[in-house]
Amino acid sequence: MKGLVEGKVAVITGAGSGVGQAAALLFTRHGARVVVADIDAARADETVALVQAEGGEACAAHCNVADEADVERLIALAVATYGRLDILYNNAGITVTGSPGKGPKSLVETTAAEITAIQAVNVDGVLYGCKAAIAVFAQQGGGGAIVNTASIAGLIGYGGVAYGATKGAVVGLTRTLAIEVAAQGIRVNSVCPAGMPTRYGGMDATGPQADRVRQSMGSAHPLGRAIDPMDCASAALFLVSDLASNITGVNLPVDGGLSAGVPLRR
Numbered sequence: 001m002k003g004l005v006e007g008k009v010a011v012i013t014g015a016g017s018g019v020g021q022a023a024a025l026l027f028t029r030h031g032a033r034v035v036v037a038d039i040d041a042a043r044a045d046e047t048v049a050l051v052q053a054e055g056g057e058a059c060a061a062h063c064n065v066a067d068e069a070d071v072e073r074l075i076a077l078a079v080a081t082y083g084r085l086d087i088l089y090n091n092a093g094i095t096v097t098g099s100p101g102k103g104p105k106s107l108v109e110t111t112a113a114e115i116t117a118i119q120a121v122n123v124d125g126v127l128y129g130c131k132a133a134i135a136v137f138a139q140q141g142g143g144g145a146i147v148n149t150a151s152i153a154g155l156i157g158y159g160g161v162a163y164g165a166t167k168g169a170v171v172g173l174t175r176t177l178a179i180e181v182a183a184q185g186i187r188v189n190s191v192c193p194a195g196m197p198t199r200y201g202g203m204d205a206t207g208p209q210a211d212r213v214r215q216s217m218g219s220a221h222p223l224g225r226a227i228d229p230m231d232c233a234s235a236a237l238f239l240v241s242d243l244a245s246n247i248t249g250v251n252l253p254v255d256g257g258l259s260a261g262v263p264l265r266r
């Protein structure tokens with residue numbers, strides 16, 4: 001069977017871990033060649049090794065998405081290495097971590113430096129990625145797909161306030177940009193996951209307390225199980241593939257039904 005992104009060239013940011021790593025594995029299983037970008041070069045190398053162990057094609061790139069010049073170099077590297085760019089997955093993101101076991105910091109505990117830092121990665125990083133990719137898509141004569149990792153925190157009240165503000169921005173820019181570039185045949189969508197047990201926010205911690213947190217995260221979802229990074233990668237794959245060729249401006253929840261409504265008490 002042909003893969004869903006056979007022959008396409010994709011850049012995935014934050015691909016050294018969690019959702020980005022799952023997406024690198026899934027996209028290459030479906031025939032894409034992937035530039036695995038991360039601020040942590042060793043983690044990017046780890047993902048590339050996992051892809052190559054399965055026979056997939058990928059290369060690693062060190063990139064801080066909060067630095068526009070770095071992002072421009074990343075997109076140029078994809079073109080130099082694989083000859084073109086078809087897909088950008090803006091996935092890198094950070095949170096403002098509270099003290100262990102206490103969940104996210106409240107807004108009044110969050111410092112101005114933390115607000116600046118989270119916006120730089122979660123919002124500016126996505127804008128820089130989109131700008132650089134759209135310039136290449138235009139040079140190639142149009143077409144191309146962008147998917148962003150937002151969060152259900154961009155759709156409903158969920159988790160830390162500073163984080164929610166950044167993900168609300170991603171949801172908004174996904175819609176607005178989709179309209180701006182639709183005439184060029186470029187599609188822009190996002191995936192909006194609920195909490196996942198990744199390194200992010202220390203949610204990959206082990207031990208009885210971490211297990212309890214994960215269990216309660218899962219049982220809060222109407223479908224009854226926690227979200228896996230591969231659930232999110234699968235939604236992203238669909239959105240960048242030709243199966244979604246007439247879908248743009250969509251922010252797709254991957255949350256086991258959590259954002260669908262409040263369950264009736266029986």
Ligand SMILES: NC(=O)c1ccc[n+]([C@@H]2O[C@H](COP(=O)([O-])OP(=O)(O)OC[C@H]3O[C@@H](n4cnc5c(N)ncnc54)[C@H](O)[C@@H]3O)[C@@H](O)[C@H]2O)c1
Binds near residue numbers: 040064092095192
């Ligand atoms: N885990 C969750 O509960 C959850 C829920 C909703 C949304 N998200 C979003 O999912 C995305 C992926 O997070 P994850 O859960 O896989 O976390 P993760 O920490 O496992 O992976 C994030 C990766 O991004 C990299 N990164 C961080 N800052 C970067 C930067 N400035 N430039 C480039 N790379 C950078 C990290 O090194 C890491 O490898 C993020 O956008 C996050 O906000 C996560």
